[in-house]
Amino acid sequence: MSPAEHADAPAAAPPADPARLAEAFRLFNQVSEELASAYGALERQVERLTAELAAANAETARLREEAERNRRLTAMGEMAAQLAHQLRTPLAAALLYAGNLEKPNLPEDTRLSLAHKTVERLKHLERLIQDMLLFARGEVLGRxxxxxxxxxxxxxxxxxxxxxxxxxxxxxxxxxxxxxxxxxxxxxxxxxxxxxxxxxxxxxxxxxxxxxxxxxxxxxxxxxxxxxxxxxxxxxxxxxxxxxxxxxxxxxxxxxxxxxxxxxxxxxxxxxxxxxxxxxxxxxxxxxxxxxxxx
Ligand SMILES: Nc1ncnc2c1ncn2[C@@H]1O[C@H](COP(=O)(O)OP(=O)(O)OP(=O)(O)O)[C@@H](O)[C@H]1O
Ligand SMILES: [Mg+2]
The missing domain is CATH 3.30.565.10 (Histidine kinase-like ATPase, C-terminal domain)
Incomplete structure (x- = not known):
């Protein structure tokens, strides 16, 4: 090695102080342990949050299902009320006509007309019920x-x-x-x-x-x-x-x-x-x- 090269070489590192090294290792270990424990805590927190999220999702799904069920029940209730109303009118008319048929000494043409009107109202009822059945959910059509x-x-x-x-x-x-x-x-x-x-x-x-x-x-x-x-x-x-x-x-x-x-x-x-x-x-x-x- 030439003297010039020697002059350019970096100064050698001072000899390591074993006490400081030991201290550095101790600190390093301590920080590592703290990091590991923080990581563990973080992992547990993530686990807890994930479980909470899953529970919240399940609750949301349950609430959504319940809302959908309530909506269906309300719709069915409304429909039942409307259906009852629809059925009552022709039924009341048919009952009225049929009741009149019981009167004694009715002229033949009046009796026939009443019988005809009764049958008409009953047919209307029948059609209503048929339509209702067709409308009812889940009817599978052939093809x-x-x-x-x-x-x-x-x-x-x-x-x-x-x-x-x-x-x-x-x-x-x-x-x-x-x-x-x-x-x-x-x-x-x-x-x-x-x-x-x-x-x-x-x-x-x-x-x-x-x-x-x-x-x-x-x-x-x-x-x-x-x-x-x-x-x-x-x-x-x-x-x-x-x-x-x-x-x-x-x-x-x-x-x-x-x-x-x-x-x-x-x-x-x-x-x-x-x-x-x-x-x-x-x-x-x-x-x-x-x-x-x-x-
Ligand atoms: N082409 C049309 N022109 C004018 N109004 C119509 C026409 N089509 C339907 N409507 C109106 O829509 C309403 C509902 O029709 P929809 O066919 O559902 O029942 P509807 O004919 O009254 O009874 P249904 O068909 O059950 O005997 C009718 O009452 C009518 O007022
Ligand atoms: Mg129509």
Whole structure:
């Protein structure tokens, strides 16, 4: 090593003082132990907080479930009250008519008329109960594959005579050729029939009702358009509520059921209406409909 190199070399470290080293080690150990114990405490705190969070989550889930159950019970309670109200009116009328039948010396035509009215009210009751059952949750619909043109033809056949009898023009569009879908044909026919019946109730003599169908990708849309009285926004807002009706003879379940059927087919119902101008309902379904339980 040259003297110059020697001069550049760093000064050697002073000899270690064993006492200070020992002290440094002791301190180091002490700090390590403190750190380890702090870490342990932290870990326990994290564990406790995690457990608390899990408990809070479980409580939230329980509360949510309870709220949902209460909501269902309230809805059921309201429905039961409405149903009782709906059942009471025709039942009271039927009882009244039937009671009158017991009167002695009734002329034959009066007796017949009373019997007829009794049966009418009882039929109304029966229909109400059938509709209720259809509306009830969890109804599982069967499925089949059918030509949409067949469904349209069936609807035309049942509805044409009704429209003619009321002096209403009824036009049916044509389905795209070869268009098929999978779903519950009977339930769909029932849902579309209700839309047609609603239109028939809303149009005057000489009015027009048109049933059409269009297909796009995997969806099919059935449209029912009328130039009837239309609806005010506050009626549109309540359309799908079970038992909402503006007709003395209506059960108010028609649209609630129709929407349930559309939803069970992976679709829904849209409506556009203007008072005095008319109404258009569009019921969409998915072509390869899942057909889920009705809501
Ligand atoms: N095309 C329409 N034009 C005018 N109002 C309509 C039309 N469709 C439905 N409505 C209104 O919506 C209400 C509810 O219809 P919905 O089919 O649910 O019951 P409803 O026809 O009264 O009774 P139901 O169908 O159970 O016999 C009707 O009472 C009516 O006021
Ligand atoms: Mg109806």
């Amino acid at each position: 089949e594959t059918f030509a949409v043109s067949d469904l349209l033809a069936e609807l035309a056949q049942t509805f044409e005579p009704l429209a003619r009898a009321r002096g209403v023009d009824f036009a049916v569009g044509t389905a795209p050729p070869g268009l098929e879908m999978t779903g519950n044909r009977k339930a769909l026919a029932g849902a579309i029939t209700n839309l047609l019946e609603n239109s028939l109730e809303a149009v005057p003599v000489g009015g027009h009702i048109a049933l059409g169908v269009t297909a796009a990708e995997d969806r099919i849309a059935f449209t029912v358009k009328d130039d009837g009285r239309g609806m005010a926004p506050e009626v549109v807002a309540r359309l799908f509520e079970p038992f909402f009706t503006t007709r003395a003879e209506g059960t108010g379940l028609g649209l609630a059921i129709a929407r349930g059927v559309a939803r069970a087919h992976g679709g829904g119902i849209d409506v556009e209406s203007a008072p005095g101008l008319g109404t258009e309902f569009v019921l969409t379904v998915s072509r390869g409909s899942p057909v889920e339980p009705m809501e």
